[in-house]
Amino acid sequence: MIRSTLTQVFTEVFEEHAGGEAPALADASVLLETGLDSLGFAILVTRLEDELGFDPFTEAADAVYPRTFGELVAFYEAHAPSLRETA
């Protein structure tokens, strides 16, 4: 669920902010090489917070900087509130 939301919001933000067609994302895709700059990345994280209801960058006790799309997905999955809490 988180992976598909990430892919969908990434595509939206990319098309709005960077322009053109969003690149296909694989686990090994390096985020900074996708063409999305830090402002675009900031917008992505904020939209995801609205979409998913949490922001792992703020919630993580330690600042974490995922480098690949796979790491980003894992980071969001690791910090997702449990289903019981959201139900």
Place this chain on the structure above:
Amino acid sequence: MSDLAPLSLRERLAARDPASEVLPGVSTAALRASVEGLPAHVAGVVLRDLDPASFVRALVALDGRAESLVLAPPGTDAAVQADYAARARCAHQVATLEDLAHLPAAPGEAAPTRWVLATSGTTAAPKLVGHTLASLTRSTRTDVARGAGLRWGLLYDPTRYAGLQVVLQALLGGSTLLAPPLAAPLPERVSALARDGCTHLSATPTLWRRVLMTPASASLPLRQITLGGEIADQALLDRLSATFPEARVAHIFASTEAGVGFSVTDGKAGFPRRYLEEPPRGVALRVREGRLFVKNTRVLGAYLGEEDSTFRDAEGFVDTGDAVEVRGDRVLFLGRASGVINVGGQKVHPERVEAVLLAHPGVAAVRVGQRRSPITGALVTAEVTPAPGAAAGALKRELRAHCAALLAPHERPALVRLSGALRMSPAGKLVREVAP
């Protein structure tokens, strides 16, 4: 004032070990030899579109020879460059090292070169600010024995004040400057810095967060990390200390209005409360009504723009416009008191964004605010009341296109919310929330 002309950059390089590298593979002796044979005095020169290494050579070649040196930021368009040239009375342009060899001699005697920098500003016309090598190097450390072997990385644009400080520190401190091409993607630039053994690196918090996302960052052999230009948060400071345990981490507070600055190196956000009683580096600090006021207790009257001091109070304190909070033994920065939003180091005036949104026929009222971002510090948000009859469905998309045409990327609202009515103060003014 001394009658002796201050030494030029070229002359000051004589303090370095001739064999020491100024740039990778370029010794001090070779650099100095490469800039011999130019006329002793040339008219004003605009430096433009030079890669960082050529830019450094041009600075060394022309300081003390050219009347003025205008440092045009990369990508400055031709009309703006022509305007810079006219305003700074420059007859020549240097875009390649070849151009240097063709500069004609000018009549008269060489005098200290006026360095002209453009202030940042993507939409408003930039102001040109004059400096001298002496004023630019006031806080440069020039102990070349201590600086030998240090390798300064340059991630900033060297035509801007912060980048130029890095260049001059490396040159005059006896160190080596690592300057990967600015146009290259950040992961490549960080890889180049890691490969070249970068020990000292300065960047804004936003840029540091991006650096930490590059695969090569973990192999940077850093010993000194500097953060400036934005608020450094605790999570980032912790992450930098954990990633680079050998490095000293310093975050800088600087007020261009007061011409002062100090750095904090204890690894904690904000600055120690005792600084309010014990001025760091001669910078007296006061907190009044939640804002930070500063006063330089040294070299009064020595700073550029000092004459423009109408905002100085009777005791000489200047309002920095930064909202602060005293919490326990720390003074923490909250953001700009005026409502100016700092998006990744770039200032956004909410009133300007509001004016653009209000120009759209579908907008009845708008309030621009900010939302905290773990990546850029803050993002611009807008709360919009649609005009009667406006198609709410299409409005968000239309506003996005409208803003894209009229605002710089960092100024465009990242989130737009449509709402009923906006809050007004009893005086009928829009209620604007101060930074959270």
